[in-house]
Amino acid sequence: MRLRFLAAALASVSFTSLASATDLEVTHWWTSGGEAAAVAEFAKAFDATGNKWVDGAIAGGGNTARPVFISRITGGDPMGATQFNHGRQAEELVEAGLMRDFTELAEKEGWKNFIRPVSLLDGCTKDGKIYCVPINIHSWQWLWLSHKAFEDAGVPVPKNWDEFVAAAPALEKAGKTPLAIGGQPWQRTGVFNVLIPAIAGKDVFLKVYQDKDETVAAGPEIAKVFKAADDARRMAAKSNVQDWNQATNLVITGQAGGQIMGDWAQGEFQVAGQVAGKDYSCLPGLGVNELISVGGDAFYFPIMKDEAKAKAQEALASVMLSPATQVAFNLKKGSVPVRGDVDLAAANDCMKKGLDILAKDNTIPDPPRLNTEDTNNQLNDLFVAFFATPSMTPEEAQKRYAEIIANAD
Amino acid sequence: MATDASRRPNSLFRNLNAKIASIPMIFTALVVFVGGTIWTVVYSFTNSRLLPRLNFVGLDQYERLWTTPRWIASIQNLLIYGTLSLIFSLLIGFLLAALLDQKIRFENTFRTIILYPFALSFIVTGLVWQWLLNPDFGVQHFVRSLGWETFTFNPLYDQSIVIYGILIAGLWQGTGLVMCLMLAGLRGIDEDIWKAARVDGIPMWKTYLFIVIPMMRPVFVTTLVIIASGIVRIYDLVVAQTSGGPGFASEVPAKYVYDYMFSAQNLGQGFAASTMMLLTVMIVVVPWAYLEFGGRNKRG
Structure with missing residues (x-):
């Protein structure tokens, strides 16, 4: 009797799970x-x-x-x-x-x-x-700046990348990391890919990533970008976090001056209850060249x-x-x-x-849409080495960069 | 005639039970190991990306491999790690075994303590040593808190010595096993040999060096194979300790293979790299096997 009851119960259970939602x-x-x-x-x-x-x-x-x-x-x-x-x-x-x-x-x-x-x-x-x-x-092209960090350092919040670079020594003196970059490879490549359109412009970006033009990749425009990446490397030398949201957290708490990161960082500012324009600033295109990638x-x-x-x-x-x-x-x-x-x-x-x-349609395609994962990985390898090796010159890195672009498909 | 036939049956059916029992293993070895190896080598000549495709491109993948700075760095690291790991684990392992062999008290306890790290996986070993070598929590912090304010010891954050930081962890984990193998070998030496050496007045270190070690040759060969296979496939320890960093200063070939096969969606490149790893092993193993086993056949 009890057994039959149990069986009936079981049957009804399995029946309901069949009839209800699809997982x-x-x-x-x-x-x-x-x-x-x-x-x-x-x-x-x-x-x-x-x-x-x-x-x-x-x-x-x-x-x-x-x-x-x-x-x-x-x-x-x-x-x-x-x-x-x-x-x-x-x-x-x-x-x-x-x-x-x-x-x-x-x-x-x-x-x-x-x-x-x-x-x-x-x-x-x-x-x-x-x-x-x-x-x-x-979009990737955002520079997030902590108002608190700049206040502590006694300098105004920068309006563009160059001012930010100029403010770095003051931040360092106040014991802050000027630029927070997480240790994961994609973050380093990301920073560089943001610097290209900001420093060298949209055309250069498209020539390198869309047309895979190696002469442009080895040329003077990209050389300027590598100079800027060299600045970024110096500013991020003391940044020792791994995940991007840990780096964002350094900006939120005012331990770091800024971070170059996509607009997903905004979600973190929001969760932390920060207000744009009051607690933090955002500069699309690093404040130099206002365009964003789609x-x-x-x-x-x-x-x-x-x-x-x-x-x-x-x-x-x-x-x-x-x-x-x-x-x-x-x-x-x-x-x-x-x-x-x-x-x-x-x-x-x-x-x-x-x-x-x-x-205004000031947009560029996102690098993952133009490059294969293979190319992205090779770029990751390059920029991981570049950002971790102060002795690697921008010229050496650019040579390797041009090689990767030349071999990309 | 009939008795002759029953004495010498067809050699195929001799030990039939044993042969049937070993069929699954033979099958596995042929299909999984040999078959898989051949498949990998063949596809390393293609431009397969995410999925294997038979589109041959000759030696392109290999050319690219040997112009990639990260691969070169990986090979260099493997050479440094491999050589030092081989030398030190044999040396330390043998020394520990010889010390334990002096009929000391609590031998079991010591043996257990020394073998214990081997029970941990490389991932756990890597994490433990990542913390120990972390300048903010580990050894450096401890020594500084004792008063030596300028003491610096952060191998995992220094590109030029990071591979030694990994070596320390590898030795800590693996030496116990080497010691046990060596101890077993030492115990296998007949007591009479020691007595004879003592009667002849040969000092202990000479007995070890010129009599005992040559007699332990088979044990050394076994140990060598175990250590060497561990070296070539080193991957998890690096992932847990440094993820190949800083930069690519602690990259190893197996990690290159994994990253290019799965993360970079470039199977061809990963296969080319793994074929190179196989080739490296063959260059070491084949001449040695020829000398070791080829010679014995001639003697036999």
């Missing part, structure tokens, strides 16, 4: 405070559709997370959806037919009509088919055999692009929504600056 595992590398708060918005919105978001966060940044994603997808154990930076990171997975084609859904919902700038969707398109969902616009994160959906999961993938894709989720997510993340038609009254000072530049 969909979503993998990403968002683990800092601001990022986690943002991704929780996605989870909330997705759970509201009657499905269940299973969080698969991998700590340690994209370089650690991407190999895990890729080996799971190629190894036949795909997750429901996964983050990549749109561009060439998932290029071959798409070519190999491992990713789901979302053209149908995109046409039904009219993604082309509201995703701005259009180039974002181009980054997801391969042979006329759409393979990913862009969810935010991130890159960011996108979600890719590996092909899944399970019918219910495929349905849930579609639900997730449309939820991620819905106006309400876009605003909620991006405000927490510090990025700009991909929809041109949403209300951003809640945007703060820095975000408005970004939107302004975006409206």
